[in-house]
Each structure stands twice: as C-alpha cells, then as structure tokens.
Amino acid sequence: MWTSVVLIIALVAGRVASDKFTALVELENILQQERTLAERLQEYIRVEEQRLDQLRDIAASMQEDNQRMSSDPVAHLGNPVNAFKFVKKLSVEWKEILNTLVLSNHSENFCRDVNDITQHFPSEDEDYPGTVTAMLRLQDTYALNPNDMAKGKLPGVKVPAVMSAHDCFEVGRVSYFEGDYYHAVQWMQLALEHYQDEKEKTISQAEALDYLSYSTYMQGNLYHARNLTEQWLQLEPEHSRAQSNLAHFEQAIKEKEEALAEESRIRVEREAFRNGRFEHDPDAYHATEFFQTYEALCRGEDVIPIKDAHKLTCQYRVWHPMFTINPLREETMNFDPWIAVYHQLMSDKDIDDIKALATPRLARATVVNSVTGELEFAKYRISKSGWLKDEEHPTVAKISNRCSALTNLSLSTVEELQIANYGIGGHYEPHFDYSRLAEVTSFDHWRGNRILTVIFYLSDVEAGGGTVFMTAGTKLRPEKGAAAVWYNLHPDGTGDDETKHAACPVLTGNKWVANKWFHERGQEFTRPCGQSPNS
Known part of the structure; x- marks a missing residue:
C-alpha cells in the first residue's frame, strides 16, 4: 500500500500549472480528459467495488456531468x-477525493493512469484563482x-448553473487571500445566506463568519x-483567534469612539462603505474615471456620444x-478616427480551417513591457494566442490577400495572422495597437510601426466580449465572419490617441x-506620408 501512496503523491505533486483558464478551448479539451478519467474510475471500481462504494458514486456523478456538458x-x-464550477471541481474537489479515497488504493497501474489524465487538469495555484478573478471581473x-x-x-x-453555499464560500475565500476584501465580504455573506437554505450543509458557518468578520474589519x-465575531463565538466559544479578534475589535472601537463624536462616527462609517470596491484596492487605476468609462462602455452604456x-x-x-462579384458590406462606425466593420467577410x-490550425499552438498571450521591451504575462490581458504563416495553408494566404485588397496596403511588412481565444472572463484592458514614442519599441526598424488593424471575429458571443474605443465611444459587438478595420497612425506617422481600445470581458460564450x-x-505609394496629422 505504501508504495502506491508514495507513487501517487509524487506524481500529483509534480504537476505543472498550465494556464487553462485563459482560453475556453483549453477547458473544452479538458472536458475530454474528464470523460476518460470517469471511465478509468469506473473500471477501477469494478475491481474493488466492495471497498470503494463511495468512490463509485463520485465517478458516476463525474461521468453524468461530463455527458451533460x-x-x-x-x-x-x-x-x-x-x-468556475468545472475548474473548482477538477482543481480543488478532485484533490480532496485523492487524499481521502484514492490514496488508500494499492494499485500502481491505476495511480499512473490517474496521473496521466489529471496532469492536464486545471491547477489549484493558478487556474483556480484565475477563474475566480475572472468571475469577479465580470461582476x-x-x-x-x-x-x-x-x-x-x-x-x-x-445552460443555467446554480452555485451552492460552498461555491460562494470559495469565491469569497480566494478573494480574501488575494486581499480583495470588498468581494470577500459580498460572497461570504452570500455563502451564509445559502447556508441557511441548504438541507445538506456544504460549509462551516463558523469558518464563513471567520472570513467575513475579518474582511468586514x-x-x-x-x-x-x-458583531460577526460575537456570532462566531456563539458557535465556537473556546476559539482562541475569535476571542483575540473580538478583543482587538473592541479596543479599536474604544479608541475610535474616544477620538470621534457620535455624529462623526456615523459619517466615517458611511464613508468607509461609500466606495468599498476601491477602499483597499492597491491598483488605483481601477478607481479612475477612465476605467469606469471603459466598464460602462462594455455594459453598452452611451457614456461618450458618438460624433455625427x-x-x-x-x-x-x-x-x-x-x-466585384461579392461586394464589401461596409458599415461606418466612426469618422474620427475612421472605424468600419465589413460584414460576412470570412x-x-x-x-473552421483557421481555428483548427491555430488550436494546437495556442499559448498564453503576452504584452510588451513599456520600460524593458520584454514580453511578459499581465492580468489585464487574459487570452491565448497563436500565429499562422501564409505558406502553412491556402486559407491563411487567402485571408492575407483579402486583407490586402480590403485595405489597399502591401503585405511586404505585414505580421503573421494572430489567432486568439479568450478564457473565462477573457479580456484585454484599454491599449494601443501601435508602439508609442516613450516605449521601448516592440517592432523591427525595417518594418516600422503598426499603421492599420484588421480584426476578424471568428465567433458570435452571447454576452460581453465587445471591442470598445475609449475616446470615440464606439462599441463593436462580435459578429461571426465580420471584420473591423481602423488606422492606428495619422498620415504623418504619429500615433492616433483616439484609437485606444479594449476587448471587454467575455460574459457568456466563446470568443475567437x-x-x-x-x-x-x-x-x-499606397498611403504616402503627410507633413501633419490630418494631411
């Protein structure tokens, strides 16, 4: 028995974090792995059915969920x-199953099979928190x-999905350890509300009050x-940390009341909750009017009137x-900067060809550090991308030629076709496509700056996932087969600040x-340089 225990601990512990949450196509692929896992569990249960009755129920549930999804x-x-529930099940709950049921197994072959399957599962240290962060971003x-x-x-x-008290508790717990007490309070409170309605309790009320009381503090x-800590002590009167916290809170209240009159106390309490989301946000950028405008545009609000x-x-x-035979269907979306959408262009x-070619080579999208010029991961860009060359497939070359005909621009310095798939809450916060003068350039001198962008929408998106322009107020909704086009540079080669745009978080659906x-x-010769931005 100990041989198999050591083996499976070593195998599972050696699993590498894998960025599964950054692209929905990754989760679709893992769905197949879950199906295989369920089948192997069923096979193992048939061998040791008497000892593993509980494990059989779990496997049957996993198989049923997989077939449904x-x-x-x-x-x-x-x-x-x-x-979220899918990632939670495979990154947190499955680990618990391993520890309580599977580790008692002495079948080395089964342990190896499980590891072969689960090494592709979402990771608890990266994918799980990333999924929770995506949920909160959508919220x-x-x-x-x-x-x-x-x-x-x-x-x-x-397909509606209902969250249990434990689901809500986990969102609050991850928020807590990320230092996001605003969301921790919301979701822990919600977990306690669901706890009251549950016949079979899925969380500890005292543990939830522990997180909630300190987050509220x-x-x-x-x-x-x-007050929350006092409720906690009613459930666990001898809990030392609860007693210590209560003493600390009472001392803090005493010091506060000594310094403030009753009227001032009420004012301070109201101020503390007036904008709780940003009260303790280490990134002040998210509290700015600019970022609030971005979120409003993503919600479809007309906060910036479109000129003319x-x-x-x-x-x-x-x-x-x-x-000639199939004319372009052009819809002008904005005049300055000029933005157009061409419908039914792909x-x-x-x-299907492009997605099939790109899927095997998708990797976590990076951004260029404006100071160092190096590529790096960033929380403000959540997606996976891959690049396709014209010579790899006739369809790729056909799309490049179509873009050249569409824009009347040469392909001599054009970039390869970039394909991107957005994950849970996948987004790209406001940015420019061109390289600014203050940045370490990310483009070779022989190529120059990015003069024009063509973005094809390869899927419809049920909700969210739009492209919004921060100054123009233009909002583009993903439409399968359509393409959006705009110039990033003025005729004199300077960057057009009006082209700052963002990919809104995907609320529901799969965005390509x-x-x-x-x-x-x-x-x-096709777009001669001018001596002024408007020449």
Whole structure:
C-alpha cells in the first residue's frame, strides 16, 4: 500500500500549472480528459467495488456531468458559473477525493493512469484563482448582482448553473487571500445566506463568519466586524483567534469612539462603505474615471456620444476586382478616427480551417513591457494566442490577400495572422495597437510601426466580449465572419490617441478573433506620408 501512496503523491505533486483558464478551448479539451478519467474510475471500481462504494458514486456523478456538458461544451463552459464550477471541481474537489479515497488504493497501474489524465487538469495555484478573478471581473464590469450570479441569472446563458453555499464560500475565500476584501465580504455573506437554505450543509458557518468578520474589519466597519465575531463565538466559544479578534475589535472601537463624536462616527462609517470596491484596492487605476468609462462602455452604456452619429452609413464597396462579384458590406462606425466593420467577410469554412490550425499552438498571450521591451504575462490581458504563416495553408494566404485588397496596403511588412481565444472572463484592458514614442519599441526598424488593424471575429458571443474605443465611444459587438478595420497612425506617422481600445470581458460564450496588423514600411505609394496629422 505504501508504495502506491508514495507513487501517487509524487506524481500529483509534480504537476505543472498550465494556464487553462485563459482560453475556453483549453477547458473544452479538458472536458475530454474528464470523460476518460470517469471511465478509468469506473473500471477501477469494478475491481474493488466492495471497498470503494463511495468512490463509485463520485465517478458516476463525474461521468453524468461530463455527458451533460459534452452535449454542448460551448454552451456549458461559456457560462462563467459553469466554468468556475468545472475548474473548482477538477482543481480543488478532485484533490480532496485523492487524499481521502484514492490514496488508500494499492494499485500502481491505476495511480499512473490517474496521473496521466489529471496532469492536464486545471491547477489549484493558478487556474483556480484565475477563474475566480475572472468571475469577479465580470461582476464588476457588467455590474452584476452576486445573488443573481449565484442563481445562474446571467445574460445570454443557454445552460443555467446554480452555485451552492460552498461555491460562494470559495469565491469569497480566494478573494480574501488575494486581499480583495470588498468581494470577500459580498460572497461570504452570500455563502451564509445559502447556508441557511441548504438541507445538506456544504460549509462551516463558523469558518464563513471567520472570513467575513475579518474582511468586514479590513473594509473599515469595526462595529459590524465585532458583531460577526460575537456570532462566531456563539458557535465556537473556546476559539482562541475569535476571542483575540473580538478583543482587538473592541479596543479599536474604544479608541475610535474616544477620538470621534457620535455624529462623526456615523459619517466615517458611511464613508468607509461609500466606495468599498476601491477602499483597499492597491491598483488605483481601477478607481479612475477612465476605467469606469471603459466598464460602462462594455455594459453598452452611451457614456461618450458618438460624433455625427446621424451621418453614419452602410454601403456596398467594390474597390478591388476581388470584390466585384461579392461586394464589401461596409458599415461606418466612426469618422474620427475612421472605424468600419465589413460584414460576412470570412466564410464558416475559412473560420473552421483557421481555428483548427491555430488550436494546437495556442499559448498564453503576452504584452510588451513599456520600460524593458520584454514580453511578459499581465492580468489585464487574459487570452491565448497563436500565429499562422501564409505558406502553412491556402486559407491563411487567402485571408492575407483579402486583407490586402480590403485595405489597399502591401503585405511586404505585414505580421503573421494572430489567432486568439479568450478564457473565462477573457479580456484585454484599454491599449494601443501601435508602439508609442516613450516605449521601448516592440517592432523591427525595417518594418516600422503598426499603421492599420484588421480584426476578424471568428465567433458570435452571447454576452460581453465587445471591442470598445475609449475616446470615440464606439462599441463593436462580435459578429461571426465580420471584420473591423481602423488606422492606428495619422498620415504623418504619429500615433492616433483616439484609437485606444479594449476587448471587454467575455460574459457568456466563446470568443475567437484573428488579427492582421499592417506596418508603415512598404506603404509609401499606397498611403504616402503627410507633413501633419490630418494631411
């Protein structure tokens, strides 16, 4: 028995974090691994059925869940609550199953099989917190009510999913350890509310009060923190930390009341909760009006009027022989900067080809550090991307030629086709596509700066996932087969600050895009340089 115990501990402990939450296609692939795992568990149970009755029930449940989700993986995993529960099940709950049931097994072959399957599972140290962060990003960006989220009431959801008290507790717990006490308070409180309604309790009420009381204290509400701690002590009168916390809170309250009059106390308490989301946020950027505008645009609010919106038009365009039979369907979205959407520009077959080619090479998307010029991961960009060369497949070359005909720009310095798939709450906060003068350039001198962007939407998205422009106020909704186009540089080569844009978090669904970036060099005759931004 000890041989198998040592073996499985070594195998499971050696698993590497894998960024599974950053692309929904990764979770779809893991769904197949879960199916295999369920089948192997069933086989093992048949061998030791008498000893492993409890494990048989777990495996049957996993298999049932997998069959249900496999019937429409995009619909199930596109629901952020389902995706959270899926990651939670495979990163946290499965670990508990290993410790309590599987480690007693002395079948080395089974242990090896389990490790072969679970090494591709989401990681507890990276994927699980990343999934929770994505849930909270969706909550904040789209102003979602946590109670509605827990009930599965989300825009665009095809397959509702309800959260248990333990699900809510876990969101609050991860928030707590991330130092996000604002969300910890919300979700721990929700966990306690669900606890009251549960017939079979899934959490410890005292443990939830422990997290909630201290998070409330960190949010600045000493009085409520004291009351919560007193409730905790009613359940566990001898708990030493609860006793210590209560004494600390009472001393803090005493010192506060000595310094403040009653009227001042009420004012301070109100101030502490006036904007609790940012009261202890180490990143002040998220509290700025600029970032609040970004979130409002993502929600579809018209916070920035579009100039001359009544003059925006739709028209057919034929400026290249390629579009003679099938004219371009152009929709002007903004005049300054010029932004246009071309509908039905890519066929379903081309999209399938591109996604099939790109999926095996998707890797966590990076950003360029503006100081060092080095590529690095960033929380403000959550997706996975891969690059395709024209010579790899006729479809890739066809798309490049279509982009050239569409923009009347040369392919001599164009970048390879970038494919991106967004994960749970996947997003890319406001950014420029071009390299600014103050940055260490990320582009080779022979190529020059990014002059124009073409972004193809390779999927529809049920809710969220739009492209918004921070100054223009333009909002683009993902539409399968459509492409958005805009110039990043003025005619004189300076960057157009009005093109700052963002990819909003994916609320429900699976978002795929393909990007084609044209550069300055090679465009001298098709788009001559001017002496001023407007020349």
